[in-house]
Amino acid sequence: MDPAETFATLMSPEGRLDPYPAYERLRAHGPVVQTGPGVYAVTGYPEVDELLRDPRMRVSDDQWRDMMLPQWRDSPALSTIARSMLETNPPDHSRMRRLAAGAFTPRRIAAMRDVVAAQADELIEAMASAGRGGRPVDFMADFAYPLPVAVICALLGVPAADRPLFRRWAADLTGVLEPEITWDELVVADAGATELVGYFTELVAARRRRPADDLTTALVQAHDAGDRLTGDELLANLVVLLVAGFETTTNLLGNGLAVLLAHPAAADVLRRHPEHAPAYVDELLRYDSPVQLTSRTSSETLRAGGVELPAGSWVLLLLGAANRDPRRYPDPARFDPWRALLSPLSFGAGPHYCLGAGLARLEGQVAFTRLLHRLPALALSGTPRRRSRLTLRGYETLPVTVGELAPVAD
Numbered sequence: 338m339d340p341a342e343t344f345a346t347l348m349s350p351e352g353r354l355d356p357y358p359a360y361e362r363l364r365a366h367g368p369v370v371q372t373g374p375g376v377y378a379v380t381g382y383p384e385v386d387e388l389l390r391d392p393r394m395r396v397s398d399d400q401w402r403d404m405m406l407p408q409w410r411d412s413p414a415l416s417t418i419a420r421s422m423l424e425t426n427p428p429d430h431s432r433m434r435r436l437a438a439g440a441f442t443p444r445r446i447a448a449m450r451d452v453v454a455a456q457a458d459e460l461i462e463a464m465a466s467a468g469r470g471g472r473p474v475d476f477m478a479d480f481a482y483p484l485p486v487a488v489i490c491a492l493l494g495v496p497a498a499d500r501p502l503f504r505r506w507a508a509d510l511t512g513v514l515e516p517e518i519t520w521d522e523l524v525v526a527d528a529g530a531t532e533l534v535g536y537f538t539e540l541v542a543a544r545r546r547r548p549a550d551d552l553t554t555a556l557v558q559a560h561d562a563g564d565r566l567t568g569d570e571l572l573a574n575l576v577v578l579l580v581a582g583f584e585t586t587t588n589l590l591g592n593g594l595a596v597l598l599a600h601p602a603a604a605d606v607l608r609r610h611p612e613h614a615p616a617y618v619d620e621l622l623r624y625d626s627p628v629q630l631t632s633r634t635s636s637e638t639l640r641a642g643g644v645e646l647p648a649g650s651w652v653l654l655l656l657g658a659a660n661r662d663p664r665r666y667p668d669p670a671r672f673d674p675w676r677a678l679l680s681p682l683s684f685g686a687g688p689h690y691c692l693g694a695g696l697a698r699l700e701g702q703v704a705f706t707r708l709l710h711r712l713p714a715l716a717l718s719g720t721p722r723r724r725s726r727l728t729l730r731g732y733e734t735l736p737v738t739v740g741e742l743a744p745v746a747d
């Protein structure tokens with residue numbers, strides 16, 4: 338199969354459900370391959386890392402969007418994402434990122450540990466009671482969705498009662514992060530974006546009237562203090578913070594739990610040695626990455642992995658494939674938290690490196706150690722169902738039985 342055919346397989350429903358065989362077929366042609374006119378796919382770890390850090394590789398700009406998808410300005414979903422830091426290049430990117438980064442200091446993230454632990458315990462106890470008598474519960478609906486949404490809402494200052502609104506809106510909007518999207522999916526994503534922008538417009542007005550100790554207030558004040566963040570940018574970044582911080586972490590929890598349940602001996606070591614949680618979470622992030630890809634456009638001609646990328650190429654950086662590059666990770670399809678070298682590319686690299694990486698790692702570490710400790714008999718029950726998404730890889734449902742609830746040790 339040539340790279341173009343393999344790429345088409347990757348985009349197909351089967352490829353979205355299990356992209357790993359297609360990654361290996363692409364890799365067989367080299368770490369960087371052309372998959373269509375002006376389109377390249379990168380599967381190698383050093384090549385993805387290097388390209389993400391290269392200032393000549395830009396996230397899509399307005400000119401590129403006008404050419405590829407002229408109607409993007411009329412799409413609430415595409416224009417919201419386009420105005421956020423995720424899809425902005427320097428100098429605007431550096432300005433926005435600096436303003437938001439103030440809220441993600443290591444001290445502030447460490448202070449979230451108690452919030453995360455309390456939320457995790459509450460959800461575990463609710464699952465234990467819903468699953469009494471061996472009744473299966475859906476780990477996605479009952480834990481993997483509500484935990485990150487509670488954490489990001491606490492950070493942004495969204496009232497607890499409004500959290501259930503976000504699952505649907507955010508899940509609909511993230512369709513635009515796929516490398517290919519149908520018209521129907523765009524209509525759904527637009528509806529989600531409209532709801533989210535409407536919600537944050539009201540929250541911003543409320544915080545302007547009555548400031549609070551939250552990230553929304555901090556960003557509102559950055560906007561009001563001068564022309565440092567425009568009104569559109571303020572809303573776009575709030576929406577992206579919510580969306581970027583939510584479903585990604587949900588997928589770390591879902592994908593990660595499925596791997597742990599499939600490797601009971603390794604899970605048992607973590608249950609007895611919670612101090613190894615950081616290495617486990619990094620290996621789970623590597624093994625089945627919650628974000629499988631991102632893309633860049635080359636602003637000038639450059640070379641990577643021995644291949645020339647002409648100016649204007651669209652380059653797909655397959656993070657999930659780079660994380661299984663055998664040159665960096667021997668026997669990459671094996672789950673092994675004791676690898677000497679981890680640092681997976683799951684949070685990207687370079688100027689757009691995930692702003693919430695510390696928070697996401699913390700959520701994973703707290704969640705997995707508490708789940709294993711408090712629900713020692715947790716087990717899969719039935720067949721999990723994947724979402725048909727390539728970029729944000731995760732489960733739709735993950736049925737489990739929970740067994741008896743163990744008391745809190747600390």
Ligand code: HEM
Nearest residue numbers: 422423581582585586589631683684685689691692693697
């Ligand atoms: C950016 C992954 C959790 C906020 C990114 C990028 C990746 C990523 C790969 C870079 C995208 C690119 O280069 O094009 C993940 C994963 C997460 C996670 C796998 C969970 C396991 C979070 C959380 C937050 C967050 C919890 C916020 C609370 C952001 C933001 C950006 C970003 C704001 C854009 C940064 C920029 O453009 O400068 N994330 N993320 N993420 N992430 Fe995360």
